[in-house]
Amino acid sequence: MSETVAIYPFETTIFFKPENSEFTSQNLWESLKEEHIQHLGLNDEQQEVLGNIPRDTVIHNFERFPDCIRCKCSIQCASPVEPTVIFETPLERRLSTQESRRLMEISSTLGVEVVVASTQIYSTSSNSLKQRHLYVLGLESLVAAATPQVLAFLALLKEKFVQYTKIESPVLLPSCVGYDQLNIQNIFDIYKTEVVVPQLWLQDPSDIILIGEVHSLVLMAKEKLEQMVGVARRNILCSSIHNIPEAKLHYLKTFCRNQFTEIMTKYQCYVKINKSSVDFVAGSVQVLEQTMKQLTLELLMTVYEVQIIIHDQEGNVVQGNLNSKLHELAFQNQVIILQLMPNAMNYVIVGSPENVNKCIDSLEKERFKEEVQIRFLVELHPDYKEFISGKKNGKMSKIIESAKCAVSLELREDQSNMNIVLTSDSFAAAKIGIRLLSDELPAEDSFFIPDSYHRPVIGTGGSVIQTIMRRYNVFIQFSNTYQVPYINIGFTRRDNVVIRCPHKNQKSISQARDELMRLVSEYSERQARTFVSLSPGQYRHCFLQSSNFMQDVVSDLEKRIGVYIKFPTTCPTKRATFEVRGDEQNSVNAAKELAKRFALEREITADAEITDVEDFINKLAVPLKSGFDIETSVNGSMVTLTYSEAKAPLIRKARDIIRAYFSSKGILVVAEKDLDQNSALETRHNPKQEIIAGPIYPNVMAL
Numbered sequence: 252m253s254e255t256v257a258i259y260p261f262e263t264t265i266f267f268k269p270e271n272s273e274f275t276s277q278n279l280w281e282s283l284k285e286e287h288i289q290h291l292g293l294n295d296e297q298q299e300v301l302g303n304i305p306r307d308t309v310i311h312n313f314e315r316f317p318d319c320i321r322c323k324c325s326i327q328c329a330s331p332v333e334p335t336v337i338f339e340t341p342l343e344r345r346l347s348t349q350e351s352r353r354l355m356e357i358s359s360t361l362g363v364e365v366v367v368a369s370t371q372i373y374s375t376s377s378n379s380l381k382q383r384h385l386y387v388l389g390l391e392s393l394v395a396a397a398t399p400q401v402l403a404f405l406a407l408l409k410e411k412f413v414q415y416t417k418i419e420s421p422v423l424l425p426s427c428v429g430y431d432q433l434n435i436q437n438i439f440d441i442y443k444t445e446v447v448v449p450q451l452w453l454q455d456p457s458d459i460i461l462i463g464e465v466h467s468l469v470l471m472a473k474e475k476l477e478q479m480v481g482v483a484r485r486n487i488l489c490s491s492i493h494n495i496p497e498a499k500l501h502y503l504k505t506f507c508r509n510q511f512t513e514i515m516t517k518y519q520c521y522v523k524i525n526k527s528s529v530d531f532v533a534g535s536v537q538v539l540e541q542t543m544k545q546l547t548l549e550l551l552m553t554v555y556e557v558q559i560i561i562h563d564q565e566g567n568v569v570q571g572n573l574n575s576k577l578h579e580l581a582f583q584n585q586v587i588i589l590q591l592m593p594n595a596m597n598y599v600i601v602g603s604p605e606n607v608n609k610c611i612d613s614l615e616k617e618r619f620k621e622e623v624q625i626r627f628l629v630e631l632h633p634d635y636k637e638f639i640s641g642k643k644n645g646k647m648s649k650i651i652e653s654a655k656c657a658v659s660l661e662l663r664e665d666q667s668n669m670n671i672v673l674t675s676d677s678f679a680a681a682k683i684g685i686r687l688l689s690d691e692l693p694a695e696d697s698f699f700i701p702d703s704y705h706r707p708v709i710g711t712g713g714s715v716i717q718t719i720m721r722r723y724n725v726f727i728q729f730s731n732t733y734q735v736p737y738i739n740i741g742f743t744r745r746d747n748v749v750i751r752c753p754h755k756n757q758k759s760i761s762q763a764r765d766e767l768m769r770l771v772s773e774y775s776e777r778q779a780r781t782f783v784s785l786s787p788g789q790y791r792h793c794f795l796q797s798s799n800f801m802q803d804v805v806s807d808l809e810k811r812i813g814v815y816i817k818f819p820t821t822c823p824t825k826r827a828t829f830e831v832r833g834d835e836q837n838s839v840n841a842a843k844e845l846a847k848r849f850a851l852e853r854e855i856t857a858d859a860e861i862t863d864v865e866d867f868i869n870k871l872a873v874p875l876k877s878g879f880d881i882e883t884s885v886n887g888s889m890v891t892l893t894y895s896e897a898k899a900p901l902i903r904k905a906r907d908i909i910r911a912y913f914s915s916k917g918i919l920v921v922a923e924k925d926l927d928q929n930s931a932l933e934t935r936h937n938p939k940q941e942i943i944a945g946p947i948y949p950n951v952m953a954l
Contacts, residue, residue: 256590257498258327258581259505263334265291265320266373266388268299274351274367276358279389291320301364301388302335311582318372325582327574331505337373338387338398340405345369345383350408357404361397363389392453399447399460406462414473416459418480422521422532424451426483426738427459427476430745432516433820434479437740440822441791442472451515452508454523465865467873475740475795482738486534492543492551492667493528495630498587498601499554500524506585507550514549518542519738534738547632547668548695555607555685556628561596561619568595569621576617580610604689608682615678625681627673627688633662635693636669638751646691654684690755696764697746700771701815703833705729707774708767719766723759725752727767732806740794742805742818778815778832781842785829788882788893790822792850795882796895804848814841825886850882851899855890855906856922857913871912881905 268280280299283291287304291313304310305326313322326332346354346367358365365387366372371380387394387401403413418424428435428448435446444463449455459476463469503511504524515522520533520542529546533539561569573596577588586602588610596619600610611625631639640647640660647658654675662669673688675681700708709716709729720727728749748767750760793800805816814833831842861867864885872883875892879901882893892905910920 254592256327256593257329258325258577258588258590259331259501260323260325260581260585260587261332261334261505262321262323263302263304263332264336265300265302265304265322266335266337267318268301269318269366269368269372272366272368272372273383274346274354274365276355276363276365278358278362279364291315291322305332308332309578309582311579314375316373316375319375321375323582325578327578331501331587333390333392335389336391336394338394338401339371339373339384340401342367342383342385342405343409346408354404357397357400358387361400362393363387363397365401395450395453396455396457399449399457402447403460403462411462411464412466412469414461414469416461416473416476416480418449418456418459419484420456421449421451421454422487422523423480423483424448424459425515425519425521426534427479428516428519429739429741430517430519430743433739433741433743437794437821438472438475440824441740441795442468442475444469444472446472446476451512451521452504465868467869471873471876479738479740483534488533488536488539490531490539490543491528492531492547494663494666495527495529495551495668496556496601496628497527498589498599499551499556499630500527500529502554502587502601503550505587507554510550511546514542514546518545522546543667544632544634547630548693551630551668552632552692553603554601554630555604556599556601557607557611557681557685558597558599558624558626558628559611559614560598560624560626561621562624563621568592568597569619570594571596573598573617576613580613584609586610604685608685611678611682623676623678625675625678627671627681627685629671629673629688629692630668631671631692633669636660636662638693639671639691641691650684650687650691654687655680656684658684658688690753692754693751694754694757694760695749695751696760697749698764699732699744699746700729700748700767701809701832702731702747703809703813703815704771704774705731708770715770719763723752723763723766724756725750725759725763727751727763731810741822742794742800742820744820775815775832779835779838781831781838782828783831783842783846784826785819785823786826786852786884786891786893787823788884788891789849789852790819792882792893792895804845808841808845812837812841812844814838816841816845850893850895852894852926853892853902853906854922854924854926855892855909855920857888857890858919858921859917860888861885861890861918863916867912871909875905875908879905 265283269275279301281303283293283298283300284303287310290310304322304324307328308324308326310322310324313320354365365385367383367385369383371382371384373386385401387397406413435448438444438446442463443465444461447460447462449457461469461472461476463472511522518533518538518541520531520538522542523530531539531542533542561571563569572594577590580586581588584602584606586600586606589599591597591599600607650656650658656673656675659672660669661672671688673684675684716727730747732745732747750763752759805818808814809816812833814831814837817830819827819829831838831845833841867885875881875883880894880898881901884891884893890909892902894902913920
């Protein structure tokens with residue numbers, strides 16, 4: 252394997268050192284290599300740059316801008332090359348000498364270059380802004396690691412408060428981020444604190460940074476975040492997918508970074524790419540299995556590997572050098588190409604199905620006189636073995652007969668996934684075979700339908716769902732979402748319906764989904780609806796007291812009473828309502844029982860609005876939360892206290908503290924009342940208007 256030659260495509264940028272800048276850290280500037288000066292059409296050989304092009308690089312094309320050059324290249328090396336990138340952000344004022352020293356320390360420690368210019372430079376558009384900017388330049392991973400630290404530095408310049416939460420291992424980050432970054436959003440909504448999380452693809456331990464304007468809220472956000480880290484640390488399970496080709500993993504790291512991050516945040520499962528395996532870390536076996544299966548379906552299956560061998564009649568590999576051709580193919584099609592032996596026509600191409608097929612077309616035009624062997628490898632999760640084989644191996648037999656190719660399924664003991672291997676001795680047959688195989692690969696879509704709606708949608712004995720599956724030639728699978736443990740601040744709904752079919756019929760998936768949602772909408776219209784009032788303090792109390800509020804309360808009611816509770820996903824900014832839907836009296840019963848689980852609330856009305864909200868939070872809301880565990884919300888002249896029944900004996904003292912605070916501000920209390928949750932319930936039967944017109948997600952309506 253040491254003799255293998257690898258060719259990778261990559262894009263990078265060469266940045267010129269600015270002549271007139273307010274600050275330059277002077278860490279990484281160097282002279283441009285001589286071999287690139289003429290190729291890039293540069294005249295000033297003495298000009299310093301950042302982002303020199305590595306040796307053995309072929310520059311296929313470049314685009315020149317006033318302060319930088321964007322290059323599209325391919326390179327022959329052992330592993331992918333990191334590009335040089337830039338992060339930029341506006342800067343409000345000129346830095347002081349002390350601030351410049353601090354920025355110099357940050358850039359030196361983190362191995363990046365920092366530039367401050369009074370106007371926008373390094374722009375790739377014609378509309379440069381006449382505004383001061385700060386730039387962080389360097390290798391992509393170093394810039395990504397430095398960006399949170401620079402954001403913290405800028406926050407301090409604006410006199411904001413900054414706190415750090417140490418993360419011992421990056422495996423804890425997806426739990427902190429939450430489903431679809433819900434935890435970050437709710438921490439901002441509840442604590443008015445921005446959470447800056449390291450890039451998940453960096454795969455290195457780092458700090459989480461919290462930034463806010465109210466010091467006490469930032470400290471509370473930090474405390475909550477550390478609690479979540481502690482919970483995640485106590486629930487760590489691991490698994491791996493083994494024996495994945497190294498070139499495929501290089502491809503995934505280079506071209507599929509965003510998809511990896513999306514999978515990690517969707518399932519709250521950490522994913523790490525190693526040399527020949529992928530590791531998974533999550534809080535439950537169910538989450539591990541879901542993530543491994545989904546990553547295989549979305550990423551590993553969609554990256555093809557094809558080996559092309561040009562050989563003589565005795566099977567000996569033909570000697571030859573297509574180096575220029577291979578560089579061109581890698582660059583044009585964004586694929587990785589391996590030459591398994593020097594000067595031998597034995598190549599492996601790794602990339603998306605479309606781009607791999609383009610490479611096959613291009614190589615076919617070379618019209619090799621010798622014989623050819625083409626071998627495709629497509630990775631698939633073992634659960635899809637029967638799906639891809641068909642009844643009595645019918646699908647595979649059809650491909651073999653139609654394309655005159657050999658097709659087999661391989662699952663070795665040392666492998667986690669299985670490989671579909673398609674082998675042919677001609678370009679034409681290989682292209683037909685891989686097209687037919689691609690048509691049979693699984694295509695899926697998943698979404699949420701309330702668990703209480705499953706039975707009517709499925710129909711008696713499965714009659715309704717069977718009709719839909721036959722009509723659209725798809726397979727539909729229902730599951731429940733009651734017992735999936737996650738660490739979240741807020742309310743989430745997980746996908747519980749999967750529609751699957753061969754890729755050639757993937758348009759049928761959306762048609763079947765639309766049919767299902769029409770049935771859901773019709774059934775939902777016949778449901779009685781009870782509206783439940785919810786204050787911001789009540790929402791905070793629900794999820795800050797117990798991160799398992801959904802599983803412990805909402806899911807229990809939905810399962811036991813057979814209703815659908817459209818609980819808000821994020822904290823409302825003011826008192827809002829949400830729906831409880833169910834048959835006949837079930838809606839009312841579930842709403843009443845849910846209201847009983849809510850905390851007690853008391854409204855205190857003053858004769859003037861509270862204008863200094865920051866002072867109110869620091870001197871009243873946070874002390875009441877820390878000392879008495881009472882949530883305090885303010886809206887104009889009204890203060891709402893939210894507290895558990897166990898804290899009711901403390902409410903008199905809390906009222907005295909509030910009155911004393913108001914008195915110090917010259918404000919009087921004019922009214923007080925305890926809120927009766929049942930009085931906030933409103934029931935409607937058989938509403939005429941259509942409520943559900945698409946995917947069913949919580950819909951918060953302000954009163």
